[in-house]
Structure formats: C-alpha cells, structure tokens
Amino acid sequence: MQSKNRPVGQKRASFIEEARRTQIIESAIETFSDLGYANTSLARVAERAGISKSVISYHFAGKTELMEQIVEQVYLDIAQFVLPRTEKETTATGALRANIRSVAEYMRDHRAQLLALGEIFNNLRTPEGERRYGVAFNEQVYEGREAIFRRGQQTGEFRAFDPRVMSVTVQSAIDGMFGYWVTYPEHDLEAHADELADLFEHATRAERPDEKANR
Secondary structure, three states: OHHHHHHHHHHHHHHHHHHHHHHHHHHHHHHHHHHOOOOOOHHHHHHHHOOOHHHHHHHOOOHHHHHHHHHHHHHHHHHHHHHHHHHOOOOHHHHHHHHHHHHHHHHHHOHHHHHHHHHHHHHOEOOOOOEOOOHHHHHHHHHHHHHHHHHHHHHOOEOOOOHHHHHHHHHHHHHHHHHHHHHOOOOOHHHHHHHHHHHHHHHHEOOOHHHHHOO
C-alpha cells in the first residue's frame, strides 16, 4: 500500500509547491506595481502574501530569480491571450488588427502585471551594468509580427516594406499606448487600439489599381 500511495503524495506536494510559487509571484507583481522597484523587497512581498520571508527563499533563490519568473509568467499569459485571437483570423490584415486590439484588451485587465514588467525592465541590470531585458528580449514578439507582415506581402494584401522595421514600429506604438493610458487611466484604451489598427492597416496595405491610375 505504501508504494502505491507514494506517487500520489509526490504529485500533491508538487501541486502545493506550484500553488505557493504562484501566490508569491502574484504578490510580487502587486508589490512591484504599488511600490516600485526600489521599495520592493522579499520582506515586502512576504508581508503582502501573508507568509514568512523564508518561504520565499525556499522557492526562489532571491529577488532576481523572482523577477525573472514574473517576466516569464506575464509573457506567457500575454501569448496565451493574444495568439489565439490573432491566429483565428483568415487574413493578414485581420491578424494585424486582432493582434493590436487583443494586446490592448489584455492591458485593460492586467494593469498591475504590465506595471511590474515596466519596473523590472527599467531597473534590473546584469553584473556588467546592462539592462537585463533590453530590446533583444522582444525578439520573439518582433518575429511574430514579421510573420504576419510577410504573410500579407505574399498574399498581396500588404505592400512591399521591411517587416522588421514595421514590427519594431508597431511595438513602439503599443508601448506608447500603454504608457499614455497608465498616466491617464480615463483614456479610452480600446479606441486608441482601434486608431493604431487603422493607422497600420493603411500604412501596410497594397496600393489598389485605381489608386495607381490616379497618381
């Protein structure tokens, strides 16, 4: 009987540990969002989670590892929210619009997560003093939008342009949208996203025959 029960016990322990890690990450996100990078410590996170600091130390090697896990978790959440909404579109234009609008939709309900990311991105440094999460960290994001642009160019929906330049420009516009909304919470985030979608649809679409004839 004992040997049969051991795997069950191990699975339960693993589940409990994972639940505790999730609790710590969520508390850390709230702490970074509310207090900022400089004022966030493991002690502050433990206080918010209602646990001892030693519990955090059991699950995470330190503040740096905890921050890395926050970034990984939030990026995974964004991908799981945005990708299905983007991939269900049958046209590249629809995918581009859905991508921009779904990011804004995620932002609306996950303000604390994105504020925490901002605190970590702006402050976490490597031992050499460089930003831990620089431009290169967005490589997968750039590649994902590049795929949309290349698809549209192949189908004739989009004009000829550099997909990487356009991808970086879209991301910069989205970052600016979030920064503005954080400063002005009453700002209509969805309307802003629609304007961006219109802007980039016009910026990328192929010229129609009648437009060429009228030039």
